Amino acid sequence: MTKAIKLLTALPQPQRGRLTALAREVSFPEDARIFEAGGRADRFWVIRSGAVSLTQEVTPVQRVTVASLGAGDLLGWSWLFPPYEWDFGAEAFSPVRAYEFDAAAVQALCEEDPQLGIVLVRSVAEILAHRLEATRGRLMEHYALHGRGSL
Numbered sequence: 001m002t003k004a005i006k007l008l009t010a011l012p013q014p015q016r017g018r019l020t021a022l023a024r025e026v027s028f029p030e031d032a033r034i035f036e037a038g039g040r041a042d043r044f045w046v047i048r049s050g051a052v053s054l055t056q057e058v059t060p061v062q063r064v065t066v067a068s069l070g071a072g073d074l075l076g077w078s079w080l081f082p083p084y085e086w087d088f089g090a091e092a093f094s095p096v097r098a099y100e101f102d103a104a105a106v107q108a109l110c111e112e113d114p115q116l117g118i119v120l121v122r123s124v125a126e127i128l129a130h131r132l133e134a135t136r137g138r139l140m141e142h143y144a145l146h147g148r149g150s151l
Contacts, residue, residue, distance in 0.1 A: 006072035008046055008099075010123040015116040022106060023099035034075070034090040041084045042103045044076035050096030055089040063089065067131060074127050079103035 008016055051070050055063040069075055078086050110117030
């Protein structure tokens with residue numbers, strides 16, 4: 001499996017500097033719900049420290065963790081694609097410090113600097129491809145260990 005891609009380090013320095021100029025530092029206490037599936041996706045974060053669980057609601061009282069994110073990871077990509085709603089929920093697994101980016105400001109920057117926009121979208125796409133591959137691997141392990149049907 002390939003190494004996880006970190007958004008800020010994936011961007012070349014000039015684009016990274018322009019993007020990080022828009023960041024504001026935020027923190028979330030352990031167990032804080034950062035966002036809910038179906039909510040308005042108008043921002044994203046790059047985690048500085050701590051851990052975040054991406055969750056999927058199975059029933060109104062049961063959530064399953066679909067991914068765990070840590071330092072350097074991108075949290076939130078739904079701001080890039082209509083209908084701009086979160087596909088998953090997110091919860092702080094531990095105290096979290098992060099850089100928060102306003103989606104409208106980042107989109108305006110990308111309009112102003114199309115090269116940054118291309119690099120940013122490619123970086124996010126690479127991150128999503130890596131996460132999809134990791135999820136596929138976990139599903140294969142689950143089915144191999146539990147012998148439940150065929151894929």
